[in-house]
Amino acid sequence: MSTAPDNGDRGAEGEPPEPVEAPPAAPPPAPPPMLPARAAAYMAASTLLALTQGFGMNLVAANIPQLQGPFGATSAEAVWLMAAYMAPNASLSIALIKIRNQYGLRHFAELGIAVFLVVAALHIFITDLRSAIVLRFFAGIAAAPLSSLGFLYMLEAFPPARKLTVGISLALTNISLAPPLTRFISPTLIDLGGVRALLQLELALAMLAFAAIYLLPLTPIPRAKVIEKRDIVSYIFIAIGFGSGAVVLVTGRIYWWLEARWLGELLVVMIAALTIAAVLELNREKPLIDLRWLASREVLHVGAVLVLFRLMLAEQTAVASNFFQIIGLQNDQLTGLYGIVALATVAGGLSCAAILKPGREPGIHMAALLFIGIGAFLDSHATNLTRPGQMYLSQSMIAVGGSLFMPPAIAAGFTMALRKGPQYILSFIVVFLVTQSLGGLAGSALFGSFITLREKFHSNMLAQSMTLADPLVAARVSQLSAAYGRIITDPAVLKAEGVALLSQQVTREANVLAHNDAFLIIALLAVGAAVALVIHWLYIRIKEAAARPEGQAAVEG
Structure with a gap:
């Protein structure tokens, strides 16, 4: 309860006293918890x-x-x-x-x-x-x-x-x-x-x-x-750029990157549109997206982590599913595998919800990387006789790793954005959007293209060792062509049919080897990320340890 000051509170010249600042308003009460x-x-x-x-x-x-x-x-x-x-x-x-x-x-x-x-x-x-x-x-x-x-x-x-x-x-x-x-x-x-x-x-x-x-x-x-009106202009160019990039990433591997002229034209449109959007945003007082903040070291670090994660998860969403297609399995033969993957995803998410707290992010990320790395390494030993049941363990590990990895990274990013202010939430949404939607497409496109190139390499290597002068190769051709012996009576045509069937088997084996290479690359990415995480964690601990004596010396001084 405030009272008016008496005359003794006035200065020597009768001036009123300095106004007393009112105490800050109490924060609004927290909403009551929701009923279960x-x-x-x-x-x-x-x-x-x-x-x-x-x-x-x-x-x-x-x-x-x-x-x-x-x-x-x-x-x-x-x-x-x-x-x-x-x-x-x-x-x-x-x-x-x-x-x-x-x-x-x-x-x-x-x-x-x-x-x-x-x-x-x-x-x-x-x-x-x-x-x-x-x-x-x-x-x-x-x-x-x-x-x-x-x-x-x-x-x-x-x-x-x-x-x-x-x-x-x-x-x-x-x-x-x-x-x-x-x-x-x-x-x-x-x-x-x-x-x-x-x-x-x-x-x-x-x-x-x-x-x-x-x-x-x-x-x-x-x-x-x-x-604002300029938000609409900026967004139009961002939408054109992102849309063009999405189309290129989805279709590039199918039409092949250097073969279709329109793919290059779309890339030019993407670069031009995003450049114009960046110029517009950098010259605004209230930009739609704060590009300067996005270029800071902390945000670039979070973005790199999310991109790497999306690339590694392509093991399950793109590489493994494509592997089963090339060995001739249909979706109805894979329902058991995907049911197990769904259960593992739920288990990983519930585990993350139970253990996630500020400060535990490095440990959770390390566990996730180990799960993904081990799972991808197990898959890298696949053969043309591998069936879904033999990948239950490895694919479950990758699903658990995926569920563990994302929440700590996103929570850290949101916390970082909130420290700067609510207006930075939109800028972080851009980081999340680019790394997840376009990053997911980029992972599929990158590993799909890698598998195509490695398949050509392995096909050439296998074909070089295939000659009809080799008794084993000749016997294999005869064995494959024997099934058509009652239909095809011309020996030359029958032999050509056997060679064609052998070529199909060589292509299938080359595809299997190419997918194994992709699995191994993803395993190495996970191991490399885990090593980088350990180095980063040690660097922070050493920096904190070095800062303590300096702080103590300053206090004593």
């Missing part, structure tokens, strides 16, 4: 949203051979379904952050899921490849809000102290679950109703997500006018 049943509902809604978005994203990648027939497309043409989805999806999260802050979280959620529901419903009526590509483009736009909403719904269920530990671990686990679950359920759905059954499931998930968002509103956030 309601928290469980929000967690279930987060899982539903993440799987809805993830299923749509992985639908094409997991079923390209199955999509070729209904759409009358080649494998190269079917890949455009994935490119059309990723082109807008790669950058849209940048714009959605500001849209959400200006127009309100509830409107953002309701409109986003409504658009996705409409696009999912339109998928039921597609009959040809062109219409499918157009709809996949709009699906990529409509699905972009779902990944953000999946995060927000999971974080909503936890108090502030556990959002960046338990909340972020479970949210990222949901995202990691989508690829193996898509491959696990796709064969059954295709058996029941063909490709249309996949589209119907996507529509059903969208309808459930639509209901969940209306029944479980998120806590509203204060609105603010944050969108």
Whole structure:
């Protein structure tokens, strides 16, 4: 209770005293904890949203051979379904952050899921490849809000102290679950109703997500006018750059990097658009993306860690799945493997949620790298007789490593951004976006191209030792051609058929060796990252130890 000062408080000349600063306002009280049943509902809604978005994203990648027939497309043409989805999806999260802050979280959620529901419903009526590509483009736009909403719904269920530990671990686990679950359920759905059954499931998930968002509103956030006209100009160039890069990364390995002229033209467009966006952003007082902060040592370190992680996870998402395709296995023969991978992903995510605390990040990352390295090394001994059951252990280890690695890195990045200020969250979202969406595409493109080159190398090496003068080779040709002896009576044609069959086997063996090389490279990347982590940890400890005596000397002085 304040009282007015008496006359004795005035100065010698009767001047009023200096005004006393009011004490700082008390922070607003923390919201009461959510009831367990309601928290469980929000967690279930987060899982539903993440799987809805993830299923749509992985639908094409997991079923390209199955999509070729209904759409009358080649494998190269079917890949455009994935490119059309990723082109807008790669950058849209940048714009959605500001849209959400200006127009309100509830409107953002309701409109986003409504658009996705409409696009999912339109998928039921597609009959040809062109219409499918157009709809996949709009699906990529409509699905972009779902990944953000999946995060927000999971974080909503936890108090502030556990959002960046338990909340972020479970949210990222949901995202990691989508690829193996898509491959696990796709064969059954295709058996029941063909490709249309996949589209119907996507529509059903969208309808459930639509209901969940209306029944479980998120806590509203204060609105603010944050969108400027120059934001729109910058985003247009960013979207063109990221979209062009996504198309190049998806299609480059199929059409081959140096063969298709339009790939080079798209790269030029990407570089030009991102350069213009960078120039615009560097000359703004309130940039959409703070490029100077992104170029700081700490952010570059986090970005490099996330890129390396995405490259290593290509072992499971791209290399292993492609390996089974080249040895002739279909998706329905891999459901057991992907079921095990999904269970291992959940186990890794729950373990990370239980142990993640500030300061434990290096230990968790070391465990994750060891899991990934050992798993990839075990896979590097595959042969053409390797079957999914022999990779249960190795693929489970990689899944656990993936679930352990991401949450500490993302939590550290968010903490670093929050220290700078809320406006830096969007800039960190860009780092996360580039390393995960484009980084994932880059990992598949890089290792896919590496496997292609190594297959040519191994094919040449094996072919050099194959000569009909070798009794073993001649016997193998005769053995392979014997199956056609009753049909083909010309000895020369019969011998040529045997040589062709032997050539196919050589190509298959070369592919197996090329995939083993890729597995080994990923194992070496994991080991190298683990060594770098140990060196970095020792450097920090030595630096801290050297700083203590200096601090003590300063105190004593």
